[in-house]
Amino acid sequence: MAIAGGDLTARNDILRTMNEEQGFRKTGTTGTAVGTNNIPSDASPSQTDDFSMLEPREQLRRLIAAEMEGKPFCELAGVTFDHRGAAIVGHILLDALEENGYSIDDFDAVGALTAAAVPLVGAMIQAAASRGEDLDGFVMDFVYPSIKGPSIKGKRVVLLDSWLSEKSYVQTSSLVTLRNGNELSLDFGVVEHEGAKVVAIASLIGGVDMTEPVIEVVNPVSGERQELPFIEIYHESELR
Template sequence: MSKATDTERTGSFRPTGAPDLTLDQSARSMMEPVDQLRELLSREIDGRPFTELSGVTFDHQGAELAGHVLLDALEDAGYSVDDYDAVGALTAAAVPLADAMLHAAASRGQALNAFVMDFVYPSIKGPSIEGKRVILLDAWLSQKSYVQTSSLVTLRKGNELSLDCSIIRRQGAEPLAIASLVGGLGPEAPSGLGELDGGLPTIQVVDTVDDSKTSLPFICAFNEQQFNPGKGQER
């Protein structure tokens, strides 16, 4: 009879990686996850006016941290995973984050789907969101998003976001909030934000189809003011 492998005995994935890498990861794990992620983001953002954060969101450590930190940020704002069914990426930059949240939720024994909003051919990519409660997601959402020329998602007038909401409306889905790994409202955002949402700042979502407006809570894991963006070339 062949000897049982570690995977067969424990039912877990086979451990991989060099011993020195394992030790390095153990040293980093002494920091709180949110502090580990803040350090990675600081290195990615430092000296740049805007970045899609791909150096963090496609990094094996950064992606895992981001998924859990976003789940925690939403829970701290009053949205546990039981309160929403799916997270939807507003931009290509948010796709790895939606995927990271899906896996982070699964590691906690919770079910969460992800989808991508396609504004070119108005539709969603992913499992159906018909009748579902959804969180809309971006990587970095603020007035600085304008430098991301491929993106249709930018805050204007401090806290206004223009979106083709028919994509969600046709599915009968209910958007609960907008979340972002890094974000911030502009200085001209109206005063008194958050009075109707338990102290949370809000974004005015302007439907590009009928110009109707909907106020949604805005939850960002990190405020952009925590970092040191510069005037260099965005990426």
């Protein structure tokens, strides 16, 4: 169909229609909580509660509590890869960081300390994008001390994991060693070597209910000690 050169409105309407027809399908319905489709499955915390009516933070809390029931420690993959958990966890992490003084403008990238945190990184990238913000992600790589993902040189980063506690010990997915009050010295040293600055560490579960949660890291090269804020989405005691 030919469009007169001056009829920009009609031209834009046609382009908009073409984009809507050929682009990604619109998902969700107005007024429906995020991540509440097919509710609840056998992984649901309770068959009697209307899961969709709960606040997102309570939804996630119940999913995590059900996943960790009877387990001294788990990587929470049953939550972070669940469609309900995956839909809300990125937003909850962003909100928790902001509540603790770290808005999306205060960091440029989020890094997965272990394979368990990879879905968290993806969820945060998508949640930030839905808010019109740019956020990169990366994964710690100890095959050769470095990172996988876009360069983090000169960037401010937040390190992530699903569950950081003294029970975590050495993860099978990396060399994260939690000792002497949850030190993450090796990871910290790798990130600094890449030219980035760690501004905080965040985890879905924190194993120690501290009044002012901090993690002490020691640069393995210089020996310099530094305390980093530790943002716990849930204390372990909230979930047992």
